[in-house]
Amino acid sequence: MTTNGVHDNGKQTGTETVKRGLAQMLKGGVIMDVVTPEHAKIAEDAGACAVMALERVPADIRAQGGVARMSDPDMIEQIMKAVTIPVMAKVRIGHFVEAQILEALGVDYIDESEVLTPADEEHHINKHNFKVPFVCGCRNLGEALRRVAEGAAMIRTKGEAGTGDVVEAVRHARAVQGEIRRLTSMDEDELFTYAKNIQAPYELVKETAQLGRLPVVNFAAGGVATPADAALMMQLGMDGVFVGSGIFKSGDPAKRAKAIVEAVTHFDNPDVLLNVSRALGEAMVGINVTTMPEGDKIAGRGW
Amino acid sequence: MGNETIMKIGVLALQGAFIEHLKTLRTLGVQAAEVRLPDDLEGLDGLIIPGGESTTIGKLAVEYGLIEPLRRFARQNPTWGTCAGMIFLAKDIGHDRQPILGLMDITVSRNAFGRQIDSFEVDLPIAVLGDAPFHAVFIRAPVVTAVRGSAQVLARLEDGQIVAVQEGHWLATAFHPELTADSRLHQFFIRLVGEKGA
Numbered sequence: 001m002t003t004n005g006v007h008d009n010g011k012q013t014g015t016e017t018v019k020r021g022l023a024q025m026l027k028g029g030v031i032m033d034v035v036t037p038e039h040a041k042i043a044e045d046a047g048a049c050a051v052m053a054l055e056r057v058p059a060d061i062r063a064q065g066g067v068a069r070m071s072d073p074d075m076i077e078q079i080m081k082a083v084t085i086p087v088m089a090k091v092r093i094g095h096f097v098e099a100q101i102l103e104a105l106g107v108d109y110i111d112e113s114e115v116l117t118p119a120d121e122e123h124h125i126n127k128h129n130f131k132v133p134f135v136c137g138c139r140n141l142g143e144a145l146r147r148v149a150e151g152a153a154m155i156r157t158k159g160e161a162g163t164g165d166v167v168e169a170v171r172h173a174r175a176v177q178g179e180i181r182r183l184t185s186m187d188e189d190e191l192f193t194y195a196k197n198i199q200a201p202y203e204l205v206k207e208t209a210q211l212g213r214l215p216v217v218n219f220a221a222g223g224v225a226t227p228a229d230a231a232l233m234m235q236l237g238m239d240g241v242f243v244g245s246g247i248f249k250s251g252d253p254a255k256r257a258k259a260i261v262e263a264v265t266h267f268d269n270p271d272v273l274l275n276v277s278r279a280l281g282e283a284m285v286g287i288n289v290t291t292m293p294e295g296d297k298i299a300g301r302g303w
Numbered sequence: 304m305g306n307e308t309i310m311k312i313g314v315l316a317l318q319g320a321f322i323e324h325l326k327t328l329r330t331l332g333v334q335a336a337e338v339r340l341p342d343d344l345e346g347l348d349g350l351i352i353p354g355g356e357s358t359t360i361g362k363l364a365v366e367y368g369l370i371e372p373l374r375r376f377a378r379q380n381p382t383w384g385t386c387a388g389m390i391f392l393a394k395d396i397g398h399d400r401q402p403i404l405g406l407m408d409i410t411v412s413r414n415a416f417g418r419q420i421d422s423f424e425v426d427l428p429i430a431v432l433g434d435a436p437f438h439a440v441f442i443r444a445p446v447v448t449a450v451r452g453s454a455q456v457l458a459r460l461e462d463g464q465i466v467a468v469q470e471g472h473w474l475a476t477a478f479h480p481e482l483t484a485d486s487r488l489h490q491f492f493i494r495l496v497g498e499k500g501a
């Protein structure tokens with residue numbers, strides 16, 4: 001396993017600054033799930049700021065069931081060769097060997113993702129052990145800061161992946177943003193207790209209170225299907241958007257992908273949002289999360 | 304620009320790390336504005352094109368009719384590109400096919416250091432900023448492979464690779480001064496904007 005290194009020429013690689021820095025460069029952008037090099041080209045041409053390479057989009061993982069694992073490195077490598085934008089790939093929660101393999105392959109970011117079947121029901125990956133940066137999902141501030149403490153360099157809301165229903169992404173974004181707003185008005189005594197209650201390290205809670213935001217970039221994910229969904233998440237204070245099944249499960253992926261990219265840039269300009277929302281063809285059919293059996297939900301994975 | 308008016312610098316806000324630039328500029332007492340549409344360039348004294356994904360920024364600039372207005376603005380006003388912004392300002396980007404402004408007499412190679420695991424930070428000597436080195440963060444960074452005409456090299460890595468260039472009122476850096484607390488390069492750019500307006 002590689003560790004953070006200082007080289008002869010004074011260059012330091014794998015530092016928190018460069019790990020978090022790439023996420024800062026992705027802000028205001030859209031990261032799209034792709035399953036083939038052709039999809040990856042469509043995403044890049046539409047203006048995606050990165051792609052997530054995986055074998056099945058979350059909607060298909062739901063439909064087909066079974067154990068969902070890291071994708072075949074060959075398939076990820078083909079996608080890395082097809083595009084010049086950063087390529088991310090998913091590993092199972094706690095599966096640090098899948099992460100070692102993806103680091104050896106040279107992916108730009110690893111998503112330790114609840115969308116895949118968890119490999120460890122108590123421990124997440126110790127992400128400080130890697131030079132490659134990680135993004136992790138969260139439903140609230142405590143979960144976000146636990147992941148940052150483990151070395152996550154980027155956070156995303158979990159939402160409910162593969163549903164095309166934005167309600168859970170909104171719930172998780174509002175939870176995080178609302179908790180941060182409350183933190184900023186607390187005194188030190190209250191911060192100690194709050195940190196204990198949300199099971200997050202005090203230092204990170206204090207840093208978040210001082211910054212008035214998470215110490216790392218925070219994207220929305222899990223259920224974004226339309227330009228309006230994407231702009232909604234941006235107006236709720238997210239730094240950017242992941243779109244999974246929403247693009248390649250829709251009627252006209254190229255057009256919808258481009259429209260979502262433009263909606264994220266111009267998220268507070270209703271005239272642009274009106275234009276890009278027109279005539280996009282069919283959206284993904286979707287599953288209503290509210291009427292979904294509890295056991296089918298995946299956002300509860302992660303500890 | 305007269306003394307009575309406060310300097311106003313725009314930051315291209317299509318995608319990427321524009322908020323970091325805006326914050327640094329405001330800390331230095333300059334008015335800073337986000338630029339997403341051609342009209343947003345109105346009344347600006349200078350422009351920063353930030354880091355981000357250059358393909359994304361290029362496509363959005365074309366789609367919203369920004370290329371020609373940006374080019375016109377940059378010909379007349381100080382403009383600074385960091386990372387993706389440096390690619391945007393260059394005349395020559397090799398085999399890459401993406402929309403650029405094509406102003407600075409430099410050749411730039413994208414993702415020149417490799418993938419993210421090769422991203423790095425390093426102390427960089429930059430003579431125009433004084434003796435103390437500048438702590439520079441390189442994220443999937445480009446590099447300048449050739450400098451022509453009046454373009455001047457401001458900084459090189461230890462192995463000689465060119466990572467900062469000035470050509471008249473244009474500035475290009477392969478690294479991200481907006482990611483560190485050292486604001487000397489922002490101050491350097493603000494001086495360029497001030498001289499131009501004086």
